[in-house]
Amino acid sequence: MSDTVTTHESGNVEPEVEEVASKADDEPAMELDCRGLNCPLPILKTKKAIDTIEVGQVLKMISTDPGSIPDVGAFSRRTGHQIVEQSEGDGEYTFWIRRA
């Protein structure tokens, strides 16, 4: 799934980060289960978790809160952490977020 994603962004100002963001790194360095949690816990836990991984590494977060779709997007735009992929099915929402 995640290895089909193109990771290179033209607007990236840090060439080193782009180096790190190679294909192999799409494998999540950490998984975070936010199933059953409601706003704002998935965002608070995502923030806490992403601070513990290295820049360029990917956090996989799974939630059941439909509000996660707009909220993780907003989190990504405000913090600069990049959503490399997201999917939904069976009432679950999964995000792959690369630490910026």
Added chain:
Amino acid sequence: MSGNGDQKRMALIASRGTLDWAYPPFILASTGAALNMEVAVFFTFYGLPLLMKDLKAKVAPHSNPAMPMKMPFGSEGFQRFSWPIPNIVSGVVPGFESFATAMMKRTFAKKGVATIEQLREACVESDVRLIGCQMTMDVFGFSADDFIDGVELGGAATFLEFAADADITLFI
């Protein structure tokens, strides 16, 4: 720190201390911090007890016609039903507030909503400035020892100095 370099600043005033009104300042403050914002909350008047070690916030259905009275147990239809509790009942029956508070806490827990204590802890962990109103403390007879660690005391000027450069300012 990660982020885009232009850190936003949010200044909140928490002036209400019931369980329902305790949520907005703590949700916004903790989420703002998670979005790399610099956040301060000024707790004044009835908001000040939200900083006490022993958090006793309750919810009062009395004179609050907007509050749905729902049960956190039973069949789905039963749980969806909003009980029409007249003010004469919610105002007179002893312990009605405690009952409504327990129901709200159970419903929130079932829906995966954080407790106020959890959100407050998240604020402390993420360096949200929690400013207790000195004047309110004096008026209500609290002491600094009543509050959780990390609370700073100050007045209107302390808050306004921070708020003067804020991108978001809310009075709750």
